[in-house]
Amino acid sequence: SESSCEAAKMIADEVPDYGDAESYINDPAVEQYWAIKAYMQANVHMNLIMSVPTKSLKLNTRQDDIYASFRKHFPGLKVETVTEAELKGDAKPVWREFCEEFKELEDFNMGSLLRIDCTRAYSQENTIIVPKMIYLAVEIARNLEGVNERSKEAYTRDHAEVQAKEVRVI
Numbered sequence: 001s002e003s004s005c006e007a008a009k010m011i012a013d014e015v016p017d018y019g020d021a022e023s024y025i026n027d028p029a030v031e032q033y034w035a036i037k038a039y040m041q042a043n044v045h046m047n048l049i050m051s052v053p054t055k056s057l058k059l060n061t062r063q064d065d066i067y068a069s070f071r072k073h074f075p076g077l078k079v080e081t082v083t084e085a086e087l088k089g090d091a092k093p094v095w096r097e098f099c100e101e102f103k104e105l106e107d108f109n110m111g112s113l114l115r116i117d118c119t120r121a122y123s124q125e126n127t128i129i130v131p132k133m134i135y136l137a138v139e140i141a142r143n144l145e146g147v148n149e150r151s152k153e154a155y156t157r158d159h160a161e162v163q164a165k166e167v168r169v170i
Helices: 003-016 028-051 062-071 084-088 092-100 132-144 147-168
Strands: 111-115 127-131
Touching: 028 111, 028 147, 062 092, 062 132, 084 092, 084 127, 092 132, 111 132, 127 132, 132 147
Parallel strands: none
Antiparallel strands: 111 127
8 A cells, every 4th residue: 555655665764774784783673664565565466466367477577487496496395375394494405595596686585475375365374474585486386387366266355354354453
């Protein structure tokens, strides 16, 4: 929403420039900016997959390379529902190797929100924080393999329910 964008810009203006990654500290402004940016990305993604045919949706210019490398590294990973163990457990070294292949991409390792269950919308219960490359790999696979298209009715209905709950909370 427009107010979220304005809030993110205001917070970004407050984030100090530490010069290099080694100098960064746990700054609440940086964490707040990241959280808003991740939330905004999730909203854009949800709106996209609800409104366009997902099999033809291009999430990145290197989408074909990302998908090929993802399936080379994780040929049997079922993308319908992912677990923290699959994304952060024993497979962590393989994920790191996969992500490093795309380190030239902007924000390749920035934290992103990923839906755990593709039949559900983004919500506190259905998201996990992962590097952007893992988010791209899983969501690109969900699109190209037809998983998101088959699940569109379910996640669209869930999204409406999540939105209704958020309105009641506010």
